[in-house]
Amino acid sequence: xxxxxxxxxxxxxxxxxxxxxxxxxxxxxxxxxxxxxxxxxxxxxxxxxxxxxxxxxxxxxxxxxxxxxxxxxxxxxxxxxxxxxxxxxxxxxxxxxxxxxxxxxxxxxxxxxxxxxxxxxxxxxxxxxxxxxxxxxx
Amino acid sequence: xxxxxxxxxxxxxxxxxxxxxxxxxxxxxxxxxxxxxxxxxxxxxxxxxxxxxxxxxxxxxxxxxxxxxxxxxxxxxxxxxx
Numbered sequence: 001x002x003x004x005x006x007x008x009x010x011x012x013x014x015x016x017x018x019x020x021x022x023x024x025x026x027x028x029x030x031x032x033x034x035x036x037x038x039x040x041x042x043x044x045x046x047x048x049x050x051x052x053x054x055x056x057x058x059x060x061x062x063x064x065x066x067x068x069x070x071x072x073x074x075x076x077x078x079x080x081x082x083x084x085x086x087x088x089x090x091x092x093x094x095x096x097x098x099x100x101x102x103x104x105x106x107x108x109x110x111x112x113x114x115x116x117x118x119x120x121x122x123x124x125x126x127x128x129x130x131x132x133x134x135x136x137x138x
Numbered sequence: 139x140x141x142x143x144x145x146x147x148x149x150x151x152x153x154x155x156x157x158x159x160x161x162x163x164x165x166x167x168x169x170x171x172x173x174x175x176x177x178x179x180x181x182x183x184x185x186x187x188x189x190x191x192x193x194x195x196x197x198x199x200x201x202x203x204x205x206x207x208x209x210x211x212x213x214x215x216x217x218x219x220x
Contacts, residue, residue, distance in 0.1 A: 007170075007211050043170070049215040058212065062170070089211045100166070 003038065003066050003098045008079070009087040012045060012057035019059060022084040026063065029082070033075050035067035039102065053086045064093070064101050157194040159201075167200045169207035175214060179205065183215040 010022055019042070027037050043060035052058065067075060072090060079088045093101065159167060167174070178186050178193075178201060185205055188198040208214040 009212065046213075048212040049209070050212060050219060052212055087212060089207070091207070097166075 003093045005091045006063045007089045008061040009058035033071035037065045039064040155192040159197040167204040169204040
């Protein structure tokens, strides 16, 4: 089983609820082909560089997922028929790229949590320091 | 004298002849990082050659792939619309 990155452009007139609904449908599709969603990024509504199916804007979704190797063309065919999607691109990721993709998300989350952690670290640090002190005494 | 003038003109767009990705110590070039890619395509949407931008061969190869992927997913234009 390989990992893939699917970049999907949804119709621009979707609100958050409709996007979530479409996302649920897409995850179902992926699971139908023996895959699993690893990470979902919502890039949000962006202006397209050129018109796609007469749309000037689009809602970008970025999904990291796994899929059975032979089922990828079938998945792409399903994307094509899935009404909310106006354009898509499926990229195969090698191990390094996957690690990077997973890592970048974690780094962002860590940066966000950083403020909360700063408050927590002094408490967490003190027991360790005590433990070290005990060891040195022994 | 004439040739000197043209080279100076070319240099004025990209003043330093150093690979900007090497300078940033970038390991890879992300295709959805449009801000980084935009300065490296011409007004008509063509990829700027490394001869002019000063990128190293390794990063120029990664860059062309990134730009082509970005074009495919409508982040960058194939050609300027009229």
